[in-house]
Amino acid sequence: MIKRAILFGGKAIVSVLDTTTTVNDAIKIHGYSSSVAAAMGKALTMTAFMSAGFKGAGNKLTLIIDGNGEGGKMVLCGDFGAKVRGYIQNPKACEGRQVSVSDIVGKSGYLNVIKDFGLKEPYNGLSQIVNGNIDEDFAYYFTTSEQLPSAVALGVKMQDGKCVKAGGIIVQPMPNCSEEEIFILQDIVSNFTDVATLLSEKSAAEIVDFYFGHFEISHLPDIYEEYKCSCSKRRIEEMLLTLGKKEALDIVETQGQIQVGCEFCNSKYVFTKEDVQRMFK
Ligand SMILES: [Zn+2]
Structure with a gap:
């Protein structure tokens, strides 16, 4: 479930995603270790967010996250309507021990974003991995490659090999957003240090209203992301x-x-x- 709303009369968009079902579907297909599930859960949430904004049925997103970590290279795809899928080289990396998302992703390498809008050349953006936590890596990518200084908070909570809660809160300013407004929004998102727990306590809709309801808000239609492959x-x-x-x-x-x-x-x-x-x- 993806809840989105426009803030400040059109200067920014907040998206709150609850991707728990999608992450559990991925775990069922790929049999991830708990640590890999946390990393892939965050990456799939990001893929859902980025493909939720697509306007054309043929639009396609590919993300390649390669930070030389224990999990190896991650490849994720998103289609129109937030239909997502992905794979990682070592789906069972660090099985039986709890390591951080940064250990799975790795801390030195690159993040490659390819957006195919059916034009002659697809958009191709490349940025450095910052710390392998995925949140900061994408925040850095949006700021440097797309000139959108975004605030990204993602979270996955695992228990006994199952995902209890997964999701994210992402605020993206439009080019007409003032520095002061960007600062206010980034300050709010910096408080979301445990998104998975927050999503266990409040629904995505409640989070949007509770934290952002006072910023001249107008809601966008809900989008239902899912794990869906396009092979045949x-x-x-x-x-x-x-x-x-x-x-x-x-x-x-x-x-x-x-x-x-x-x-x-x-x-x-x-x-x-x-x-x-x-x-x-
Ligand atoms: Zn397939």
Whole structure:
């Protein structure tokens, strides 16, 4: 559930996300360790936030977070309507011991944001990882790459391998927002040191009203984010077609079939010799 509201008559937008269900769906698919779930939970929340603002059905977001941490590289995708998915190189990193999100993400590397609006060239933004906590890394990215000095507070609470609560509070100023107004908003967000606990006590709607209700507020329609993959047998077929007929038939001859797994949802697609011959007809 994503609650959004415009503040100061259009100078800033506050978004409050409760992504608990989405994070638990990701845990079910990928079997994350608790520490990886906390890191991927934050990253998926960020992906939901960034794709919630898309206006066109074909718009696509890809985030690559590579900070040389225990979890390895993280790749996340978001489609129009906050449909998100993601994978991490080592889904079971640091199993059985509690390490910080920064340890999973790593502290030296980069954050790559690719936004495809169906234009000739996709938007491609790159920034340094600040501390691997994801909150500060994205706040820095928005400030330096998009010139939007945003305040980001994300949180994931885990218990017995399940996500009890996950979400985030993000305030993004528009270019006409004054420095004083940005300062007031950042000051409020700096108090949200434990977003997951706050979301256990108050709903997303209550948080918006309680903390931001006095800033000339107007509510935007709710968005319901979900973990959803866009793969299909047809899409995998298109990918196999780029291999070329000879290469594809070679694999079928040596392995009996072609098996392709989707890294985002673990779906397996099997192509027989007959499938391959039909595809290349
Ligand atoms: Zn998939």
